[in-house]
Amino acid sequence: MQNNQTPTFSLKSILYSFILSPRIYIVWFSPEIYTRMKKSISRKDFIQQVGIMGALASLLPSNLLAGETAPQQVRVGIIGCGSVSTQYLPHLSKSQWVRLVSTCDIIEERAKAAASKYSVPNYYTSIEKMLSGEPFDLLVNLTNMQEHGKLNKLGLEHGRNIWSEKPMANSYQEGVTLMELAKKKQLRIWGAPAVVMSPQFAYMSKVIQEGQLGTIAAAHGHYGHLGPTWSAFFYEKLGGSMPDLAVYNMATLTGLLGPVKSVVAMLNIITPTRKVDNRNSPIKVEAEDNSMVLMEHASGALSHVQSGFNYFDPYGHEGVGQEKPTVSIWGTKGNMHLIGYDWAPTGVDIATETHEKTRRVVMDTGHFVWQQGATAIAENMAKATDPMITTLHALHVLEIIEAARKSQETGTRIPLESSFNWPLI
Protein backbone atom coordinates (compact mmCIF):
# COMPACT_ATOMS: atom_id res chain seq x y z
CA MET A 1 0.00 0.00 0.00
CA GLN A 2 1.32 3.46 -0.85
CA ASN A 3 1.48 6.38 1.55
CA ASN A 4 -1.56 8.10 0.17
CA GLN A 5 -2.04 10.45 3.07
CA THR A 6 0.63 13.06 2.40
CA PRO A 7 -0.64 15.00 -0.62
CA THR A 8 -3.75 16.39 1.04
CA PHE A 9 -1.80 18.08 3.75
CA SER A 10 1.12 18.99 1.51
CA LEU A 11 -1.20 20.86 -0.80
CA LYS A 12 -2.32 23.04 2.08
CA SER A 13 1.26 23.34 3.27
CA ILE A 14 2.55 24.57 -0.06
CA LEU A 15 -0.34 26.98 -0.39
CA TYR A 16 0.47 28.47 2.97
CA SER A 17 4.16 28.37 2.17
CA PHE A 18 3.86 30.40 -0.97
CA ILE A 19 1.01 32.65 -0.19
CA LEU A 20 0.49 33.19 3.46
CA SER A 21 3.38 32.74 5.81
CA PRO A 22 7.04 33.59 5.33
CA ARG A 23 7.92 31.52 8.43
CA ILE A 24 6.31 28.42 7.00
CA TYR A 25 8.05 29.15 3.70
CA ILE A 26 11.30 28.50 5.56
CA VAL A 27 9.89 25.32 7.12
CA TRP A 28 9.02 23.95 3.72
CA PHE A 29 12.40 24.69 2.24
CA SER A 30 14.45 23.12 5.00
CA PRO A 31 16.98 20.85 3.27
CA GLU A 32 15.36 17.67 4.56
CA ILE A 33 11.93 18.52 3.24
CA TYR A 34 13.31 19.78 -0.04
CA THR A 35 15.17 16.49 -0.45
CA ARG A 36 12.00 14.56 0.29
CA MET A 37 10.10 16.63 -2.25
CA LYS A 38 12.83 16.15 -4.81
CA LYS A 39 12.63 12.42 -4.31
CA SER A 40 8.90 12.24 -4.71
CA ILE A 41 8.28 14.66 -7.61
CA SER A 42 10.31 15.86 -10.56
CA ARG A 43 11.15 19.58 -10.93
CA LYS A 44 8.75 19.89 -13.86
CA ASP A 45 5.95 18.25 -11.86
CA PHE A 46 6.78 20.46 -8.90
CA ILE A 47 6.50 23.65 -10.98
CA GLN A 48 3.27 22.36 -12.49
CA GLN A 49 1.88 21.54 -9.04
CA VAL A 50 2.81 24.94 -7.68
CA GLY A 51 1.02 26.48 -10.66
CA ILE A 52 -2.07 24.42 -9.94
CA MET A 53 -1.85 25.38 -6.28
CA GLY A 54 -1.63 29.02 -7.20
CA ALA A 55 -4.90 28.57 -9.03
CA LEU A 56 -6.36 26.65 -6.11
CA ALA A 57 -5.35 29.47 -3.78
CA SER A 58 -8.12 31.47 -5.34
CA LEU A 59 -10.48 28.99 -3.67
CA LEU A 60 -9.21 29.81 -0.19
CA PRO A 61 -11.39 31.99 2.02
CA SER A 62 -10.65 35.62 1.24
CA ASN A 63 -9.87 36.46 4.85
CA LEU A 64 -7.02 33.95 4.76
CA LEU A 65 -5.66 35.36 1.51
CA ALA A 66 -5.92 38.89 2.80
CA GLY A 67 -4.22 37.97 6.12
CA GLU A 68 -0.50 38.24 6.64
CA THR A 69 -0.11 34.94 8.50
CA ALA A 70 -1.41 31.39 8.38
CA PRO A 71 -3.88 30.41 11.09
CA GLN A 72 -1.73 29.85 14.16
CA GLN A 73 -4.10 28.05 16.49
CA VAL A 74 -5.97 24.84 15.84
CA ARG A 75 -9.45 24.70 17.31
CA VAL A 76 -9.79 21.44 19.25
CA GLY A 77 -12.87 19.52 20.40
CA ILE A 78 -12.41 16.72 22.94
CA ILE A 79 -14.80 13.77 22.99
CA GLY A 80 -14.59 11.43 25.97
CA CYS A 81 -13.90 13.13 29.32
CA GLY A 82 -12.87 10.10 31.36
CA SER A 83 -9.54 8.94 32.77
CA VAL A 84 -7.23 9.73 29.86
CA SER A 85 -8.73 13.18 29.31
CA THR A 86 -7.22 14.17 32.66
CA GLN A 87 -3.82 13.56 31.05
CA TYR A 88 -4.59 15.13 27.66
CA LEU A 89 -6.34 18.30 28.78
CA PRO A 90 -3.51 19.75 30.90
CA HIS A 91 -1.10 19.16 28.02
CA LEU A 92 -3.37 20.57 25.32
CA SER A 93 -4.39 23.53 27.45
CA LYS A 94 -0.75 24.65 27.78
CA SER A 95 -0.03 24.56 24.05
CA GLN A 96 0.24 27.82 22.13
CA TRP A 97 -1.00 25.95 19.02
CA VAL A 98 -4.27 24.83 20.59
CA ARG A 99 -7.54 26.60 21.26
CA LEU A 100 -9.82 24.29 23.23
CA VAL A 101 -13.30 24.91 21.85
CA SER A 102 -15.52 22.16 23.25
CA THR A 103 -15.74 19.05 25.37
CA CYS A 104 -18.22 16.22 24.94
CA ASP A 105 -19.23 13.18 26.95
CA ILE A 106 -22.42 11.15 27.14
CA ILE A 107 -22.06 11.63 30.90
CA GLU A 108 -22.96 15.30 31.14
CA GLU A 109 -21.19 16.01 34.45
CA ARG A 110 -17.90 14.85 32.93
CA ALA A 111 -18.16 17.10 29.89
CA LYS A 112 -19.22 20.03 32.08
CA ALA A 113 -16.50 19.49 34.71
CA ALA A 114 -13.75 19.18 32.09
CA ALA A 115 -14.95 22.34 30.31
CA SER A 116 -15.08 24.24 33.57
CA LYS A 117 -11.66 23.07 34.82
CA TYR A 118 -9.85 23.98 31.57
CA SER A 119 -11.92 27.08 30.67
CA VAL A 120 -13.36 25.46 27.56
CA PRO A 121 -16.29 27.60 26.38
CA ASN A 122 -18.66 24.83 25.21
CA TYR A 123 -19.68 21.38 26.34
CA TYR A 124 -22.02 18.83 24.74
CA THR A 125 -23.57 15.46 25.55
CA SER A 126 -23.48 13.86 22.08
CA ILE A 127 -21.22 13.93 19.07
CA GLU A 128 -24.11 15.14 16.93
CA LYS A 129 -24.59 18.21 19.16
CA MET A 130 -20.86 18.79 19.25
CA LEU A 131 -20.47 18.62 15.47
CA SER A 132 -23.37 20.98 14.86
CA GLY A 133 -22.22 23.33 17.64
CA GLU A 134 -19.20 25.61 17.85
CA PRO A 135 -16.87 24.91 14.89
CA PHE A 136 -13.47 23.31 15.45
CA ASP A 137 -10.68 21.78 13.33
CA LEU A 138 -9.40 18.73 15.25
CA LEU A 139 -11.54 16.14 17.00
CA VAL A 140 -9.60 14.42 19.79
CA ASN A 141 -11.29 11.09 20.44
CA LEU A 142 -10.75 9.79 23.99
CA THR A 143 -13.82 7.57 24.27
CA ASN A 144 -14.22 3.82 24.87
CA MET A 145 -12.25 1.80 22.31
CA GLN A 146 -15.43 0.28 20.83
CA GLU A 147 -16.74 3.76 19.92
CA HIS A 148 -13.70 4.91 17.97
CA GLY A 149 -14.57 3.74 14.44
CA LYS A 150 -18.10 5.16 14.54
CA LEU A 151 -17.17 8.51 16.11
CA ASN A 152 -14.10 9.04 13.91
CA LYS A 153 -16.25 8.43 10.82
CA LEU A 154 -18.84 10.98 11.97
CA GLY A 155 -16.07 13.48 12.67
CA LEU A 156 -14.60 13.06 9.18
CA GLU A 157 -18.03 13.25 7.54
CA HIS A 158 -18.49 16.60 9.28
CA GLY A 159 -15.17 17.97 8.07
CA ARG A 160 -13.04 17.41 11.16
CA ASN A 161 -9.46 16.15 11.27
CA ILE A 162 -9.04 13.40 13.84
CA TRP A 163 -6.58 12.43 16.53
CA SER A 164 -7.84 9.16 17.97
CA GLU A 165 -6.71 7.26 21.02
CA LYS A 166 -5.90 3.70 20.09
CA PRO A 167 -7.26 2.00 18.15
CA MET A 168 -8.07 4.52 15.36
CA ALA A 169 -10.79 2.11 14.11
CA ASN A 170 -12.34 -1.13 15.30
CA SER A 171 -11.04 -3.24 12.44
CA TYR A 172 -8.23 -2.88 9.96
CA GLN A 173 -10.70 -2.59 7.08
CA GLU A 174 -12.65 0.10 8.91
CA GLY A 175 -9.35 1.95 9.41
CA VAL A 176 -8.58 1.79 5.68
CA THR A 177 -12.08 3.11 4.90
CA LEU A 178 -11.58 5.99 7.36
CA MET A 179 -8.23 6.87 5.81
CA GLU A 180 -9.81 6.89 2.35
CA LEU A 181 -12.72 9.01 3.58
CA ALA A 182 -10.24 11.47 5.10
CA LYS A 183 -8.35 11.67 1.84
CA LYS A 184 -11.55 12.24 -0.14
CA LYS A 185 -12.56 15.05 2.21
CA GLN A 186 -9.02 16.55 2.24
CA LEU A 187 -8.73 15.83 5.94
CA ARG A 188 -6.37 13.77 8.07
CA ILE A 189 -6.78 11.07 10.67
CA TRP A 190 -4.02 9.98 13.05
CA GLY A 191 -3.95 7.41 15.83
CA ALA A 192 -2.13 6.98 19.16
CA PRO A 193 0.33 6.01 20.50
CA ALA A 194 3.07 8.64 20.27
CA VAL A 195 5.95 6.38 21.38
CA VAL A 196 7.98 7.06 18.23
CA MET A 197 8.43 10.66 19.37
CA SER A 198 10.64 9.94 22.39
CA PRO A 199 14.37 10.75 22.29
CA GLN A 200 15.07 7.13 23.27
CA PHE A 201 13.19 5.90 20.19
CA ALA A 202 15.13 8.36 18.01
CA TYR A 203 18.44 7.13 19.45
CA MET A 204 17.55 3.44 19.01
CA SER A 205 16.36 3.98 15.47
CA LYS A 206 19.54 5.83 14.56
CA VAL A 207 21.76 3.09 16.10
CA ILE A 208 19.92 0.44 14.06
CA GLN A 209 19.98 2.48 10.84
CA GLU A 210 23.72 3.12 11.24
CA GLY A 211 24.31 -0.63 11.53
CA GLN A 212 25.86 -0.37 15.00
CA LEU A 213 24.03 -3.55 16.06
CA GLY A 214 24.90 -5.39 12.83
CA THR A 215 22.10 -7.51 11.37
CA ILE A 216 19.07 -7.43 13.65
CA ALA A 217 17.86 -10.94 14.46
CA ALA A 218 15.45 -10.66 17.36
CA ALA A 219 13.53 -8.28 19.58
CA HIS A 220 11.13 -8.37 22.49
CA GLY A 221 8.68 -6.01 24.18
CA HIS A 222 6.40 -6.45 27.19
CA TYR A 223 3.85 -4.37 29.00
CA GLY A 224 1.29 -5.41 31.56
CA HIS A 225 -0.41 -4.57 34.83
CA LEU A 226 -3.42 -5.82 36.74
CA GLY A 227 -5.88 -4.14 34.38
CA PRO A 228 -7.96 -0.94 34.47
CA THR A 229 -10.46 -0.87 37.32
CA TRP A 230 -12.68 2.02 36.18
CA SER A 231 -14.43 0.94 32.97
CA ALA A 232 -15.91 -2.28 31.60
CA PHE A 233 -15.06 -1.61 27.95
CA PHE A 234 -11.44 -2.73 28.40
CA TYR A 235 -12.76 -6.30 28.92
CA GLU A 236 -15.63 -6.30 26.40
CA LYS A 237 -15.43 -7.48 22.80
CA LEU A 238 -12.99 -5.29 20.79
CA GLY A 239 -11.34 -4.24 24.03
CA GLY A 240 -8.49 -6.36 25.40
CA SER A 241 -4.87 -6.05 26.35
CA MET A 242 -3.60 -5.87 22.76
CA PRO A 243 -5.28 -2.60 21.68
CA ASP A 244 -4.81 -1.16 25.15
CA LEU A 245 -1.26 -2.25 26.03
CA ALA A 246 0.56 -4.31 23.36
CA VAL A 247 -0.16 -1.51 20.88
CA TYR A 248 2.73 0.50 22.41
CA ASN A 249 5.35 -2.22 21.96
CA MET A 250 3.97 -3.05 18.51
CA ALA A 251 4.35 0.59 17.43
CA THR A 252 7.87 0.70 18.92
CA LEU A 253 9.09 -2.57 17.41
CA THR A 254 7.63 -1.93 13.95
CA GLY A 255 8.92 1.65 14.17
CA LEU A 256 12.42 0.34 14.92
CA LEU A 257 12.55 -2.84 12.82
CA GLY A 258 10.15 -2.00 10.01
CA PRO A 259 6.89 -3.47 8.70
CA VAL A 260 5.73 -6.97 9.62
CA LYS A 261 5.00 -9.67 7.00
CA SER A 262 3.26 -12.25 9.16
CA VAL A 263 2.02 -12.91 12.67
CA VAL A 264 1.53 -15.95 14.92
CA ALA A 265 -0.17 -15.53 18.28
CA MET A 266 -1.63 -17.19 21.34
CA LEU A 267 -4.23 -15.27 23.33
CA ASN A 268 -6.42 -16.24 26.23
CA ILE A 269 -8.36 -15.04 29.25
CA ILE A 270 -6.78 -15.59 32.65
CA THR A 271 -9.37 -13.79 34.79
CA PRO A 272 -12.87 -14.65 33.48
CA THR A 273 -14.82 -12.16 35.60
CA ARG A 274 -13.90 -8.72 36.93
CA LYS A 275 -15.35 -6.05 39.15
CA VAL A 276 -15.16 -2.58 37.59
CA ASP A 277 -16.28 0.80 38.90
CA ASN A 278 -18.92 1.53 36.26
CA ARG A 279 -20.90 -1.73 36.70
CA ASN A 280 -22.84 -2.89 39.76
CA SER A 281 -22.10 -6.58 39.33
CA PRO A 282 -18.97 -8.40 38.16
CA ILE A 283 -18.59 -8.50 34.38
CA LYS A 284 -17.67 -11.40 32.10
CA VAL A 285 -14.29 -10.81 30.41
CA GLU A 286 -14.74 -11.29 26.65
CA ALA A 287 -11.53 -9.88 25.14
CA GLU A 288 -8.04 -11.34 25.65
CA ASP A 289 -6.37 -10.36 28.91
CA ASN A 290 -3.20 -12.32 28.13
CA SER A 291 -1.38 -12.26 24.79
CA MET A 292 1.80 -13.51 23.15
CA VAL A 293 2.38 -12.22 19.63
CA LEU A 294 5.24 -13.27 17.34
CA MET A 295 6.01 -10.98 14.41
CA GLU A 296 8.06 -11.71 11.31
CA HIS A 297 9.44 -8.42 9.99
CA ALA A 298 10.07 -7.88 6.26
CA SER A 299 13.77 -7.46 7.18
CA GLY A 300 13.86 -11.05 8.46
CA ALA A 301 14.03 -10.06 12.14
CA LEU A 302 11.67 -11.91 14.48
CA SER A 303 10.13 -10.03 17.38
CA HIS A 304 7.79 -10.85 20.21
CA VAL A 305 5.33 -8.75 22.20
CA GLN A 306 3.67 -9.95 25.38
CA SER A 307 0.99 -8.02 27.21
CA GLY A 308 -1.74 -8.64 29.71
CA PHE A 309 -4.03 -7.50 32.47
CA ASN A 310 -2.73 -10.09 34.95
CA TYR A 311 0.79 -8.88 35.60
CA PHE A 312 1.65 -7.90 39.14
CA ASP A 313 3.22 -4.48 38.64
CA PRO A 314 4.61 -2.49 41.55
CA TYR A 315 5.08 0.63 39.37
CA GLY A 316 1.44 1.65 39.26
CA HIS A 317 -0.45 3.17 36.35
CA GLU A 318 2.13 5.92 35.87
CA GLY A 319 5.04 3.47 35.66
CA VAL A 320 7.04 5.51 38.19
CA GLY A 321 10.21 3.73 39.33
CA GLN A 322 10.26 1.20 36.48
CA GLU A 323 14.01 0.88 35.89
CA LYS A 324 14.04 -2.41 34.00
CA PRO A 325 14.18 -2.89 30.24
CA THR A 326 10.83 -3.50 28.53
CA VAL A 327 12.02 -3.44 24.90
CA SER A 328 15.15 -5.33 23.80
CA ILE A 329 16.83 -5.66 20.41
CA TRP A 330 19.58 -8.14 19.53
CA GLY A 331 21.83 -7.98 16.47
CA THR A 332 25.06 -9.66 15.30
CA LYS A 333 27.22 -6.77 16.56
CA GLY A 334 25.36 -5.44 19.57
CA ASN A 335 22.28 -5.32 21.73
CA MET A 336 20.14 -2.55 23.10
CA HIS A 337 17.50 -2.31 25.85
CA LEU A 338 15.02 0.48 26.42
CA ILE A 339 14.76 1.28 30.14
CA GLY A 340 11.31 1.96 31.58
CA TYR A 341 8.24 1.70 29.38
CA ASP A 342 8.38 2.86 25.76
CA TRP A 343 5.64 5.39 26.66
CA ALA A 344 7.71 6.63 29.64
CA PRO A 345 11.33 5.80 28.83
CA THR A 346 14.21 6.77 31.07
CA GLY A 347 17.25 5.55 29.12
CA VAL A 348 18.79 2.99 26.79
CA ASP A 349 21.35 0.32 27.73
CA ILE A 350 23.63 -0.53 24.83
CA ALA A 351 26.56 -2.93 24.27
CA THR A 352 28.34 -3.31 20.94
CA GLU A 353 31.37 -5.23 19.68
CA THR A 354 33.40 -2.01 19.80
CA HIS A 355 32.17 -1.15 23.32
CA GLU A 356 31.32 -4.44 24.99
CA LYS A 357 30.62 -3.08 28.45
CA THR A 358 26.95 -2.09 28.65
CA ARG A 359 26.50 1.63 29.09
CA ARG A 360 23.35 3.63 29.79
CA VAL A 361 22.63 6.53 27.43
CA VAL A 362 19.78 8.98 26.63
CA MET A 363 18.68 9.39 30.22
CA ASP A 364 17.12 12.76 29.42
CA THR A 365 13.60 12.35 28.06
CA GLY A 366 13.30 16.06 27.30
CA HIS A 367 9.74 17.25 26.85
CA PHE A 368 8.43 13.88 25.67
CA VAL A 369 5.34 12.54 27.43
CA TRP A 370 3.04 9.81 26.10
CA GLN A 371 0.00 12.10 26.25
CA GLN A 372 1.50 14.61 23.80
CA GLY A 373 0.10 13.08 20.59
CA ALA A 374 -2.88 15.37 20.05
CA THR A 375 -0.88 18.46 21.02
CA ALA A 376 1.88 17.51 18.59
CA ILE A 377 -0.65 16.98 15.81
CA ALA A 378 -2.25 20.37 16.51
CA GLU A 379 1.20 21.98 16.27
CA ASN A 380 1.83 20.23 12.95
CA MET A 381 -1.54 21.39 11.67
CA ALA A 382 -0.87 24.97 12.77
CA LYS A 383 2.55 24.97 11.13
CA ALA A 384 1.34 22.96 8.11
CA THR A 385 4.12 20.41 8.59
CA ASP A 386 3.90 16.63 8.45
CA PRO A 387 3.97 14.82 11.79
CA MET A 388 6.27 11.89 12.49
CA ILE A 389 3.30 9.78 13.51
CA THR A 390 1.64 8.39 10.39
CA THR A 391 -1.77 6.96 9.69
CA LEU A 392 -0.28 4.02 7.83
CA HIS A 393 1.83 3.05 10.82
CA ALA A 394 -1.23 3.09 13.12
CA LEU A 395 -3.15 1.04 10.54
CA HIS A 396 -0.31 -1.47 10.29
CA VAL A 397 -0.36 -1.97 14.06
CA LEU A 398 -4.14 -2.39 13.89
CA GLU A 399 -3.71 -5.10 11.26
CA ILE A 400 -1.14 -6.86 13.50
CA ILE A 401 -3.67 -6.91 16.37
CA GLU A 402 -6.37 -8.28 14.08
CA ALA A 403 -3.98 -10.87 12.63
CA ALA A 404 -3.05 -12.00 16.15
CA ARG A 405 -6.74 -12.63 16.86
CA LYS A 406 -7.12 -14.55 13.57
CA SER A 407 -4.02 -16.59 14.40
CA GLN A 408 -5.46 -17.52 17.80
CA GLU A 409 -8.80 -18.47 16.23
CA THR A 410 -7.35 -20.55 13.41
CA GLY A 411 -4.11 -21.82 14.90
CA THR A 412 -2.26 -20.57 11.80
CA ARG A 413 0.28 -17.97 10.72
CA ILE A 414 -1.43 -14.89 9.26
CA PRO A 415 0.13 -12.84 6.42
CA LEU A 416 -0.33 -9.04 6.49
CA GLU A 417 -1.13 -6.73 3.58
CA SER A 418 -0.38 -3.31 5.05
CA SER A 419 2.90 -1.44 5.29
CA PHE A 420 4.16 2.06 6.10
CA ASN A 421 7.01 4.36 5.14
CA TRP A 422 10.06 3.25 7.07
CA PRO A 423 12.47 4.10 8.61
CA LEU A 424 10.72 6.83 10.54
CA ILE A 425 14.04 8.40 11.57
Ligand SMILES: NC(=O)c1ccc[n+]([C@@H]2O[C@H](COP(=O)([O-])OP(=O)(O)OC[C@H]3O[C@@H](n4cnc5c(N)ncnc54)[C@H](O)[C@@H]3O)[C@@H](O)[C@H]2O)c1
Ligand atom coordinates in the same frame (compact mmCIF):
# COMPACT_ATOMS: atom_id res chain seq x y z
N1 LIG B 1 -6.80 5.88 31.05
C1 LIG B 1 -5.55 5.91 30.59
O1 LIG B 1 -4.59 6.10 31.34
C2 LIG B 1 -5.30 5.72 29.14
C3 LIG B 1 -3.98 5.89 28.68
C4 LIG B 1 -3.73 5.82 27.31
C5 LIG B 1 -4.76 5.59 26.46
N2 LIG B 1 -6.04 5.39 26.90
C6 LIG B 1 -7.11 5.16 25.93
O2 LIG B 1 -8.03 6.24 26.01
C7 LIG B 1 -9.34 5.82 25.67
C8 LIG B 1 -10.29 6.14 26.81
O3 LIG B 1 -9.85 5.46 27.97
P1 LIG B 1 -10.20 6.00 29.44
O4 LIG B 1 -9.35 5.23 30.36
O5 LIG B 1 -10.16 7.48 29.46
O6 LIG B 1 -11.70 5.48 29.56
P2 LIG B 1 -12.86 6.11 30.48
O7 LIG B 1 -13.91 5.11 30.59
O8 LIG B 1 -12.26 6.66 31.73
O9 LIG B 1 -13.36 7.36 29.61
C9 LIG B 1 -14.09 7.21 28.40
C10 LIG B 1 -15.13 8.31 28.37
O10 LIG B 1 -15.74 8.29 27.08
C11 LIG B 1 -17.13 8.56 27.27
N3 LIG B 1 -17.86 8.06 26.11
C12 LIG B 1 -18.07 6.79 25.72
N4 LIG B 1 -18.78 6.74 24.57
C13 LIG B 1 -19.01 8.02 24.22
C14 LIG B 1 -19.68 8.62 23.12
N5 LIG B 1 -20.26 7.88 22.16
N6 LIG B 1 -19.73 9.96 23.06
C15 LIG B 1 -19.16 10.72 24.02
N7 LIG B 1 -18.51 10.21 25.08
C16 LIG B 1 -18.42 8.87 25.18
C17 LIG B 1 -17.47 7.83 28.55
O11 LIG B 1 -18.66 8.29 29.12
C18 LIG B 1 -16.24 8.11 29.39
O12 LIG B 1 -16.37 9.28 30.16
C19 LIG B 1 -9.21 4.33 25.36
O13 LIG B 1 -9.00 4.18 23.98
C20 LIG B 1 -7.95 3.92 26.11
O14 LIG B 1 -7.33 2.79 25.54
C21 LIG B 1 -6.32 5.47 28.24
